[in-house]
Amino acid sequence: MKIIILGAGRVGESVAESLVSEQNDITIVDTDIGKLMQMQDRLDLRCVAGNATHPSVLRDAGAEDADMLIAVTAFDETNLVACKLAAKLFNVPMRIARVRSTEFQDMPELTGAGGFEAQTVICPEQTVVDTIEKLVEFPEALQVLEFADGRANLIAVRAYAGGPLVQQPIGEMRKQLPNVDARVVAVYRNDRALACEAATVIQPGDEVFCLAASENIRAVMTELRRMDKPVKRVMIAGGGNIGLRLAKKLDGHYNLKVLERDKRRCEYLAGQLSSQTLVLQADATDEDLLTDENVNECDLFLALTSDDEDNIMACLLAKRLGARRTVAIINRRSYAELMQGSGIDIAIAPSQSTIGELLKHVRRGDIVAVHSLRRGAAEAIEAIAHGDTSNSKVVGKRIDEIDLPKGAMIGAIVRGMPAESTDDTSADLARAKVLAAHHDTVIEPEDHVIVFCENKRIISKVEKLFQVSVAFL
């Protein structure tokens, strides 16, 4: 696939990095030549220096025969205008724009067809906020990812001694939870994947990935660890873009404190949030202040500034002062790997949350959702099984008959999902059924199949499985 990426910032770089390894022709456009040269040395891609809203620059980048344009510069205006140009002048078939401002977000008539012509609008900040919101709801989980519009969830949990399933083989789960249809899809011990069979024994400290319907999340988690008290007191360090969005969501439902260094920003925050929320003008790494504000009573400490080091130090400090659980945004991958499991309970890499949204469009076959896991090493894919028994490699087959590559596992099937573009989906959605995949489950046409891929090498094989053979077309 020929892909043009506009913007070599954090998002652009991580997008390029994860796409370039999959035999895509990547061209990246930015105004900073130094940054571009550095990327070109490190990755097998082409760089074009220039303003992404200039037609000549886009032409140099090969827009004429590009398959996809991903506009992820820091400026909404640039991204939207570039999409418009790509549609109007170059007929680029797929156009994705990053839009940070909430003003444009829910206006498809403005950003989409007839407007700026971006088929998909992504907002990395919003994705990160969604991720964190899930963690506030389920503080025991490391990660909660949605499939099938939220009907099914992939949960990552660290197993602790005391959970009924810990020290037991995975096969026990069905006996212990006879009414819950869930399936363990992967177990990682010391960062290495274990073969996930019925006989595999879960040890304390293992990272367990489990697929279940959304109503069963809690039931599954109680299998693996003692449940904590629900979250009541939340402290957010950093009232930037992400901090404010999250604070708005949590405002009123939790006992919330927001720390922000800049005075004028604090005044703005206070104006945006209700009076129940406490906005404090302070440095998140100020020990005295954290003690004064009872960080030891706090259930969840979220460090969401744009500075990795500040986030790490604030979390470590908060943890030492007694915060129950800490979450930090860490952009640099090497830091994230260093910090996971130390004083910081969860390290969130914004780039990883965003990448799934984009991968969905890169993958072949009818792919509805892609989530990048374990810092890009693994991936979970939701694909629709089209066709019938004669031309599909999956439809009408039992799961143990499907020729899945090693390391891939079908975790769940969502049946009866409403087709896209119907208006009243909420009622239909409730009717959709989530089935855990067993070896004798038979896949029916239009099922949404959720596949967990242990490594990226096998993804192309999984894609091929879900492609309908040519005879169908």
Next chain:
Amino acid sequence: MRTLFPVLRVLGLTVVLFGLTMLAPLLLAWIGNDAAQKAYDEAILITMLSGAAMWFAARRYKRELQPRDGFLLVSLSWTVIPAFATLPLLFYFYQAGQPLSFTDAYFETVSGLTTTGATVLTGLEKLPPSINLWRHLLVWLGGMGILVLAVAILPLLGVGGSQIYKAETPGPMKESKLTPRIAETAKGLYAVYVGITVACVLLYKWAGMNWFDAFCHAFSTMGLGGFSTYDASFAAFADRPWVDVVAVIFMVLASVNFAMHFLAWRRKSLMPYWYCPEARFVLLALIGSALFISLYLLDRGVYADWTAALRYGVFNTISIATTTGFANTDYEQWPIFAPVLMIFLSCFATSSGSTGGGIKMIRALVLLQQAGRELSRALHPKQINPVRIGRDAVDNKVVFAIMAFMLMYGMTVIVATFLLLLSGLDEKSAFTAVMASINNMGPGLGKVGPASNYQGLTDFQTWVCTASMLLGRLELFTLLVLFTPAFWRK
């Protein structure tokens, strides 16, 4: 040593790949049933087995190549591969009862791969055709680069591929890629190279060569090498003037950056040549000096009529200026101004990214602008006046790198000339032999002039020329960086 293994792995594969190219002369030897038939089996066997052994020893050390590895790999390839290339020559001459020394054979193959075209062999027309094909094939492979071929064909080089590409391709600015993936760039360049070569073969045939000569000379022309299947070089075709015309056209084509050919072919337009900052200056320099020398020859009465002056003046000037080294007359008999000017031109008159050697036009343009910039700054001390190439400003880092290159180039020429003088060569032969070697041009003047060849040199002198050819082809830095202590420090 551990750092050496990942490089060794790729080198092994490249050597195996190179061994495969020996199948071409083997096939010809079989078909023609010539005297060198028995020289290839063992050569191929030894080459392939050595390559496989290198790969096998290092197969576990699989990782992305870093810039440092790129330099090492390219330098090693360019020294090791000519050694394997000598095998068919050594075996043939041994079997023929007149053994060739390794020094001479290595000189011959390095001269081929670096597209120099200087030879130590005489009686070329009496050599078996397959041996001649092998010599010319080396020029052709070396022209675009044996490692660029490896990058194009072997799928496993990834990012490492661009490091290799950068270290091997001539020119000061190698950041602009033609296609996003380096393997595609390498494939595109080779496709263009093959395409133009085929056209060249057909036109040579049409102009009156036989098929074998057409192939050999097309290889030699496109690589801007200068090997010929005749001792007399192009004087052997004196009765077929169209051959000279075809040669001139394709020498000029090959001295233009192949990226421009690629873009012109891709976009089906001639505009890339116009926008290329070098092409027009290369053409101007070549055509201008060729006409000037023809007029000069006419004026001095070397040739009585203008057609002869034009034919010999243009052909030899273009041939030497593009660093090819064909000759259709003994131009050393001309007044000394002409051959010296031609040798001087060979330093500058080819593009970066072409198959030619020397300093390259783009460096000359940058330096001229830098000189102009200093003059202008003397008048307007506050002026901001970047060096421009085409429409783009050139980073000062590049300008400094080019000045350093020029200094090293000058020093290398001086050191090598002194070494040759020390060994007892006369000053004219010594200086021109060094210039001809480092510019990958071929014939010099005096003892190494167009009418004779490098056979008369002592072993020591031959090695100095061999080293100069390699330094010139790899543009000094790639090779010299290996001799800095910092390169080997952990």
